[in-house]
Amino acid sequence: MEAVIVKNISKTYSTEKALAVDNVSFSVSKGELFGLIGPDGAGKTSIFRMLTTLLLPDEGSASVDGFDIVKDFKQIRSAVGYMPGKFSLYQDLTIEENLNFFATVFGTTVEENYHLIKDIYIQIEPFKKRRAGKLSGGMKQKLALCCALIHKPATLFLDEPTTGVDPVSRREFWEMLRRLKEQGITIIVSTPYMDEAALCDRVALIQSGKILSIDTPENVTKAYPTKLYAIKANEMYRLLKSLDNYPDRLNSYAFGEYAHATFSNKTLDEAHLKRFLADQGLSGIEIKSIPATIEDSFIKLLN
Secondary structure (H helix, E strand, O other): OEEEEEEEEEEEEOOOOEEEEEEEEEEEEOOOEEEEEOOOOOOHHHHHHHHOOOOOOOEEEEEEOOEEOOOOHHHHHHHEEEEOOOOOOOOOOEHHHHHHHHHHHOOOOOOOOHHHHHHHHOOOHHHOOOEHHHOOHHHHHHHHHHHHHOOOOOEEEEEOOOOOOOHHHHHHHHHHHHHHHHOOOEEEEEEOOHHHHHHOOEEEEEEOOEEEEEEOHHHHHHOOOOOEEEEEOOOHHHHHHHHHOOOOEEEEEEEOOEEEEEEOOOOOOHHHHHHHHHHOOOOOOEEEEEOOOHHHHHHHHHO
């Protein structure tokens, strides 16, 4: 059964005359952890705001837990949890006061649904008297998630929840999402971090308001159409410029300390490429075949 169904929705912001969401369609099954993956400005937040009834689509339709996002906005607002990208809780209230406030808004109590947030709240409970504005990024993240869960939502929307958070807190957050999924909650998360895509059941890769691909992370990388190589040399800038001029090169770009590249020949003549790069004044040259990542697949889809 589908928790979220999106059919051909589009959104244009009249002030900017920019098409933020362009004829997007996808569905999310109940209990699924679904990722909307793409860079800033790709349309992720606009989609989330339409699905949580904060924006009206210009075209198309969508439903969340069987409720239409236009006709049934009151039911959706009561049924879903939403954690926006920007920390939006009350800075002057303490952890405890924020949580009690959001429980009261939804007509419940912290005690009634404490089992949902216990594993998360226990990490910030020692600081429950501290004002939200004084919390670290990781603690703000945990508090926001607790407030989004306190009314026991069937579907949880998390808009770039790990942006600006340290790597340890990011790992902890995704472990929390895994445990929430085990409780049957449908989770839809957006992120610009390609490495987080591998932690989802399925992902939709999005750029410029368009969906480029929807599949499991494994199938996205398996679909990479050409052999991929990681190439290293003593100067990255010169390496990239040299690869641009290599006759058989299809695509190349910096990827950490390596350049990732594809070539038109099915089997690359590594010795010939090494000589070519050495003739360009490069040294310490390494060439190796590697499996594609989600980020490599995303870049390929853009070309």
